[in-house]
Amino acid sequence: MPASSTPDYVVTGATVVSHDGRHRHDIAVADGKVLAVGDGLAADGVPTLDATGLLVLPGLVDMHVHLREPGMTEKEDFASGTRAAAAGGVTTVVDMPNTKPPVATAERYRDKLELVRGKAYVDFGLYGMLDHDNAEEIAGMAELGAMGFKLFMGQTTGDNRCPNDAAIFRGLEAAAAADLVVGVHAENDHLLRMFGDRLRESGRKDPRAHLEGRPAFVEVEAVTRIITMATEAGTKLHIHHLSTAAGLNRVRDLRAQGHRVTIETLVAHLFLDDSAYDDYGNLIKLNPPIRPAADVEALWAGIARGDVDIIATDHAPHTAEEQAEPDVWQAYGGFIGVETMLPLLLTAAARGRLTIEDIVRLCCYRPAQRWSIASKGQLAPGFDADFVLVDPTVESTLDAAGLHSKHTVTPYHGWPLTGSVLATYLRGQLVYEKGDIIGEPAGRQVMPARRPATAAS
Ligand SMILES: [Zn+2]
The missing domain is CATH 3.20.20.140 (Metal-dependent hydrolases)
Known part of the structure; x- marks a missing residue:
């Protein structure tokens, strides 16, 4: 078995929402990529991320x-x-x-x-x-x-x-x-x-x-x-x-x-x-x-x-x-x-x-x-393991003071919200959780997959 077929961890218990439906599935993550999406992916010795009751979005x-x-x-x-x-x-x-x-x-x-x-x-x-x-x-x-x-x-x-x-x-x-x-x-x-x-x-x-x-x-x-x-x-x-x-x-x-x-x-x-x-x-x-x-x-x-x-x-x-x-x-x-x-x-x-x-x-x-960004936009095998854990039911009020921009002036301050971003993962790594940014900047440049140049050009 090649090393890449062993997940680094498995997201369990969540409902995975895609552009065309939602399913109760596990997501196996390896080397920053989605390795598999399906049922029963948790295995002995593989860490799990329990997302029971939550939605997982790309x-x-x-x-x-x-x-x-x-x-x-x-x-x-x-x-x-x-x-x-x-x-x-x-x-x-x-x-x-x-x-x-x-x-x-x-x-x-x-x-x-x-x-x-x-x-x-x-x-x-x-x-x-x-x-x-x-x-x-x-x-x-x-x-x-x-x-x-x-x-x-x-x-x-x-x-x-x-x-x-x-x-x-x-x-x-x-x-x-x-x-x-x-x-x-x-x-x-x-x-x-x-x-x-x-x-x-x-x-x-x-x-x-x-x-x-x-x-x-x-x-x-x-x-x-x-x-x-x-x-x-x-x-x-x-x-x-x-x-x-x-x-x-x-x-x-x-x-x-x-x-x-x-x-x-x-x-x-x-x-x-x-x-x-x-x-x-x-x-x-x-x-x-x-x-x-x-x-x-x-x-x-x-x-x-x-x-x-x-x-x-x-x-x-x-x-x-x-x-x-x-x-x-x-x-x-x-x-x-x-x-x-x-x-x-x-x-x-x-x-x-x-x-x-x-x-x-x-x-x-x-x-x-x-824009032909080949690795983004879906949670499917081979795509980057970029995902968001969402609780769609939690009620809150938008508070400008909690935002992360340099200047947090927003017309939406005080607006009632239903649904909340609990955590964000970039290529398999936790980068945000419950109000806090986690870790060092690890963002990379993303480029479009372009049509190969023809011999004549
Ligand atoms: Zn603009």
Whole structure:
């Protein structure tokens, strides 16, 4: 018998939830991998981890976080952001490139890998930027393991000039040649600036002006344009944080015509509607903005219909001082979320909004599948033993003071929760248990499995 067929330990007594069902099974873990899933795996001399009465989920894969390294570490860094992830049952995070400087060249990509090495408490991938003039850098970033590329059609945190359509198309072609996904912030930048100027000139400074300056058609236009271009370029396309009913309808229409695209909704766009501007002010300024309740309902309906492929957080930390800025035009977009995603989704599941299988599909299985992360997203033999022990019944109240980010300001403070993350395991090792981060940072870079280059290329 080869050594690898002897488990290091066996998880017993739990209900294992996958993207398509749940079963009472044991999980045998060896060398950080799932060795077997089935019944009666416990054996003499093999340690057991008794998870009786609990659910075991694959570790979540959050495809949209901003950990702020390099250049903005007063807001968050790789250590603090990945501690928050571990505490939230998220075992893989993929970090956005709109840092200072932006990660838009192979050299900067290499610098960032060097910078974050040894700091992460969970596994991580890094996106590169697709900017106004870097199509020739795409292949080099791909060689270094870029998970994909982020394209900002609309302006956001950092000094990122939005590319024109010609630059976008060149970038889409380069990403297609590298067989990597381009993820898009789909809002029309010229329209955003025009509406923003109008509101500013009219004297508006209140939080809701942010919503009024980013009407739904600005998203619809950008979604239509980028899907049209990506189909022509043959690029794998993903729309980050789709936020409107009209945007979702447009995606449905274009899919019906044969266009292929995946879409993401954010936890914030599912749990907050525009009534929250009165309660939270600029803390909930987000790009795209928190929308009216009809849009929120449309996104939930999209989840129920299977239109939505993934849920992500857009974990976008700022300092507590920045989050308190009263002038909407000076305030930053985004807030933390990687630690609160699973508790909020479990709470939604307890209320019948979705199933826990849906959570696994949207936050584990589909992200790993879409970005070709071969070792993640499932608890099956050969996959990484990344898993979360969840008690789906325990009632609690979300307390910002218990969160692990550098600044723990969150609109969800005080919200009632049903369901709790008890422990998180990364490649078989305990990294979080009942409030505490365990051990040293052991996170590794995760890369997409890419189509082998053809002889001609
Ligand atoms: Zn983002």
